Amino acid sequence: MSSPTPDRSAEPPADAPRAAAPDPGTPPLPQITEKQARRINAPVQGMIISMAVLLLLVLPFVWLQPRPDAQPYRPDVDVAQEADYVAEEAPFPPVVPEPGEDWTANYARWDAGAAEGVPYWEIGWATPQGNFIGLVQTSLANPTWLAQQTEAVPVSATAEAGGVQWDVHVREESRDRDALTVYSGEVDGSTVVLKGDAPGAELDHLATAVTAALAEVSDPAPTEQP
Template sequence: MNDIQEATSPSPEGAQPEGRPAPAGGSADTPIRPVIPAAAAKRANASVIGMIIALVLSIAAFLPVVLMNPQPKSDGYRPDVDVASVARNAADVAGFTPVAPDTGNTFRANYARWEAGTANGVPTWEVGYLTPKTSFIALVQTTKANPTWLLQQTKNAPVTGTRNAGGQDWELRDTGKGEKSMILNYRGSTVILSGAAQLDELATLATAVVRSLETNPAVTVSPSAVPTP
């Protein structure tokens, strides 16, 4: 009697007969998908759309600026300075015709100006040149050079010799750190070429300077106007 009762006793609660699927939603392995309220989903979509609109407006505002300012070419931006024209305009103020070396397209001038010299009492004509080897040479010309000013312009570099350029002997000064200067006193003015360029480039520009000096009228300086060292 006991054996019959054990065989026919009901199964434990929740158990399913073998081979019968569990009711839907009753398995622990079924993933639960969160449900986002419609209002929250709408707010999230509105935020994303707002960010996209803001990005588009920013690009639209910035694009005209980029188009109006094109990027420089691969060889870098080099202003077109007409040294001869600026020199002619400075002649009346300078009291002499500043040099305007004709270097063709070999050297490119990136500035040309007349400095009154109010700070040191030495007015100067100044031109900056970019060399074919992408170095830089500064040209300075004055009729009122003095030893102190020369030392300042050449960074206290000692005299290391001379170099002939354009048929004239230029004084050569070298700092020993790459900076070199060539100095010429000729036809009433002093010209200094300074920079980290190689000597051959300095000499090439120096030759063009001599040609310009010989083309221009010689500078006449009265003895009383010569500064005391």
């Protein structure tokens, strides 16, 4: 009795490509329904709506705020009043220049010289061109103090203003330091230093006002007798 011969017609040919077996390490892609998608997107949509409502509430307040002044606030110090306060303590008459109404005094103060040993009177102005000039006055100057006040910038020229010859110290702007121009001179027994970022014309103007004010103090006009 012969054994049955297996039917090989159902077997694929030896050279036929085999189907790739699924990778057991790859997780199946999740499938979500339309209802689940709407539920996932709902918080994002709610956040966008909340931000839009918040902007609508805030913007009117922003629009109603006053615009900042293009000119920054600059305090106008009463230099004459401050000079009266220190006149009794100072060993020299503190100068009160009058450079003009368009010059704004930022400060006027007395330094008793506890650190340097040289008491001095100082004033700072904002100039009409938006620059700054500081004044320092003393009658007890020494070379060390003067070098500190001029920031050790050497004399590069001289200038005449108000009938006084001023030494001019100029430092050019560099990567780590600002430009600086300093006038230093002897005016009626006082050493006066003017320094800042202002051009020479404004320094000349203030120097002239300083010499006029000190000349008036040292030689006051006689009062008329009745």
